[in-house]
Amino acid sequence: MSSTTGTTTVITNIASLVTNDPSLGDGSPLGLIQDAAVVIEGDRIAWTGDSRKAPATDNRVDAGGRAVIPGFVDSHSHLVFAGDRTQEFNARMSGRGYTAGGIRTTVAATRAASDEDLERNLTHYLHEALRQGTTTFETKSGYGLTVEDEARALRIAAAHTDEVTYLGAHIVSPDYADDPAAYVALVTGEMLDACAPYARWIDVFCEKGAFDGDQARAILTAGTAKGLHPRVHANQLSYGPGVQLAVELDAASADHCTHLTDADVEALANGRTVATLLPGAEFSTRAEWPDARRLLDAGVTVALSTDCNPGSSFTSSVPFCIALAVRDMGMTPDEAVWSATAGGAAALRRTDIGRLTVGARADLALLDAPSHVHLAYRPGVPLVTGVWRRGAREV
Numbered sequence: 001m002s003s004t005t006g007t008t009t010v011i012t013n014i015a016s017l018v019t020n021d022p023s024l025g026d027g028s029p030l031g032l033i034q035d036a037a038v039v040i041e042g043d044r045i046a047w048t049g050d051s052r053k054a055p056a057t058d059n060r061v062d063a064g065g066r067a068v069i070p071g072f073v074d075s076h077s078h079l080v081f082a083g084d085r086t087q088e089f090n091a092r093m094s095g096r097g098y099t100a101g102g103i104r105t106t107v108a109a110t111r112a113a114s115d116e117d118l119e120r121n122l123t124h125y126l127h128e129a130l131r132q133g134t135t136t137f138e139t140k141s142g143y144g145l146t147v148e149d150e151a152r153a154l155r156i157a158a159a160h161t162d163e164v165t166y167l168g169a170h171i172v173s174p175d176y177a178d179d180p181a182a183y184v185a186l187v188t189g190e191m192l193d194a195c196a197p198y199a200r201w202i203d204v205f206c207e208k209g210a211f212d213g214d215q216a217r218a219i220l221t222a223g224t225a226k227g228l229h230p231r232v233h234a235n236q237l238s239y240g241p242g243v244q245l246a247v248e249l250d251a252a253s254a255d256h257c258t259h260l261t262d263a264d265v266e267a268l269a270n271g272r273t274v275a276t277l278l279p280g281a282e283f284s285t286r287a288e289w290p291d292a293r294r295l296l297d298a299g300v301t302v303a304l305s306t307d308c309n310p311g312s313s314f315t316s317s318v319p320f321c322i323a324l325a326v327r328d329m330g331m332t333p334d335e336a337v338w339s340a341t342a343g344g345a346a347a348l349r350r351t352d353i354g355r356l357t358v359g360a361r362a363d364l365a366l367l368d369a370p371s372h373v374h375l376a377y378r379p380g381v382p383l384v385t386g387v388w389r390r391g392a393r394e395v
């Protein structure tokens, strides 16, 4: 199904509408409107408000007293990959720890895969995410780690999303195990030149066993010089320089933020960098949860995303992450839904998505529930029953 520009559709009889505009409805950050309607014109939101006052439109959809929320903005995933790490997960759940090294397994499988296999795998998981309400996704390279394989991953990703991140610095390529400096030179040189045309962002896994602070700075600075914007895998497995480096370089997002000092939290609170929390990773590695409450209380902008990848967080479900964030990270249901929509948009420095306000992109999800709170209240239940993206109904 697709909508022609200018065609208007009203979704009416919405019990509870999340707009993420605090000037609307109840005045909360979610801008909740009860008994609401939304008008879509072409690919944009044209009107929101009281259901009884909705203007006449070409088409009409009755929400039947259910909730509508902005489509989820999943600002962190790794979906250009091949292979499977079931055995590693099984072993970990039987007592073994997680280190950055397991990535090598996926690198070998990804290099061996055809373009068609990688694209088929990517679109499979993108569709899976769409069915669960995700209307915008970011995805990365990072399982190729050669000039050709990284550029190929980004070319395939760019065919399906405009939020593409160059992550040649995921780990030091096994081919350069004895000479990490030469690998950093490749990532900041020939590989960057080949990858930059397909990407908007540059990322680095700043962690023991991956890249240290000096290497991360060199990589992000080289990317910035090529017109890419930084984001950082920071402070996931241990304390380290990633978060402060991200803030210093005005990265859009510092992702994971599981091990933070007070100075790290203060830096995030005083900068523009969003803290993106990825509880699927802690769930799937039985690791300590990031403390969302601490960040929110300090005034940090928090995003919530899946980190969908075959090694450490193989879930494409934002609703699952919302439930974890509420149950185990100290977030309220309102905060978790905001972070998975408007927060994700902030982590991608986007203002046209993550909200349902006049002029925003018509990306929205209809829940089989009267309220967004059910996303945490009814964990594991597939509540997303309708999805519109760019004004077209896709689910």
Ligand SMILES: [Zn+2]
Binding pocket: 076, 077, 078, 233, 307
């Ligand atoms: Zn990641």
